[in-house]
Amino acid sequence: MTDRILIREDHKGVARLTLNSPANLNALSDAMLAALQSQLDALAADDSIRVVVINGAGKAFCAGHDLKEMTRWRAQDDGGTASFADLFNRCARVMTGITRLPQPVIAQVHGIATAAGCQLVASCDLAIAADDTRFGVNGVNIGLFCSTPMVALTRNIPRKQAFEMLTTGQFITAPRAAELGLINRAVPLAGLEAETDALARTVAGKQGAVVRIGKAAFYAQVEMPLDAAYGHLDF
Template sequence: MADPILTRHDADDVATLTLNTPERLNALSNDMLAALKHAFEALEADRTIKAVVLRGTGKAFCAGHDLREMQAARQAPDGGADAFADLFARCAEVMQMIPRLPQPVIAQVHGIATAAGCQLVASCDMAIAAEGTRFGVNGVNIGLFCSTPMVALSRNVPRKQAFEMLTTGTFIDAHKAEALGLVNRVVPAEQLDSETRALAATVAAKLGAAVQIGKRAFYDQIQMPLDAAYAFAGQVMVDNMMLRDTDEGICAFLDKRKPDWA
């Protein structure tokens, strides 16, 4: 029996999802997108998990869409138009599920993250990259502008830098990605797993309800004008303050003791 293309391992309130088609550089094939959607749906309903790590096996984190699969779709009577529209719509759906998940999602990136693979990194809430990792939205090099990856990329890095990457197809290294804000930090390759797990453990140790409230509010307010964002965020804090465990957390801080969270 073949290994699953996407695996999940839970430990210490953290779920690790692993893209597991190394022979295809963990490409976002139709099957991989379906597997990710299923996994995200399960996580959305799972209140035992407080953080998620997304990683890949083999030489690369993710090399984007499966070009061989895409080319095969051209055999359809419409030349593949319907298949392409469906592919990009399903990919967009999966990418948008990440910020909507109640748990923070951390990309653990190594090797390369290209095109839709770079989009996947940009869609995650946080990212840690190994030294030597390369990032690119390089579709333009083969005549396919990375328009859907552009959506996530341009919401992560400065506009002119994103446009240069998109129009030149030039790769950037991990340290440039950190400087631009695409990843949170760069670590030696041998420390990638431990550093990512340490970040996930730090997040998972917080009051889950507060983090869930905060993540949802983060993405909601960032789309609002400043005055509306403050009004919205103020009510979010009121709602957060009314939680029993928030009361307990504040009391514990004032009493200099560990909170007794339910």
């Protein structure tokens, strides 16, 4: 790994984005969000890429926002209010950008995916996790409700299970995450990258234009009433 905070590697139509800040468990810091947004903007215009994989360097996928960075902002004249608002707005832009990216995005998850890290998994179109991964929206444990992770989480798993995670701060296992629909499946850590690559190659092997149109249609119709969804489809 280099000293870049986000590493992009392209291979046969698949772009792999590695969150490369293992010292803070690949936290979605100000710099990490900026790097992700830059790559999402570039990928949206790159017809050579058919699938994107997001993974984390070191012992974890992503531990959410950088709490040390946020604590420093408390010393600002406004108590950090403007910085927090900017951070959460840019985080929301990254998450919606993943959904709106023409290419399918696969999360390759290991270690932990907590708070905004869990939000990142939920925002990806597909997700495969090591079977010992833990997932949580645990901000309530330190006096912060995971409001923005809540948006993505409640669009992935049933409401009551999402509310329980949000209000108890308890973690769930990868097999449980698969049962709830947060991830597609859990696999042994030793086979995680190979399993993710196999899925990426399968999707990349389909007609790119068809998958792009299909992804856009999928997200457009899923929020519509039934009749409107059928009416939206262009045959």
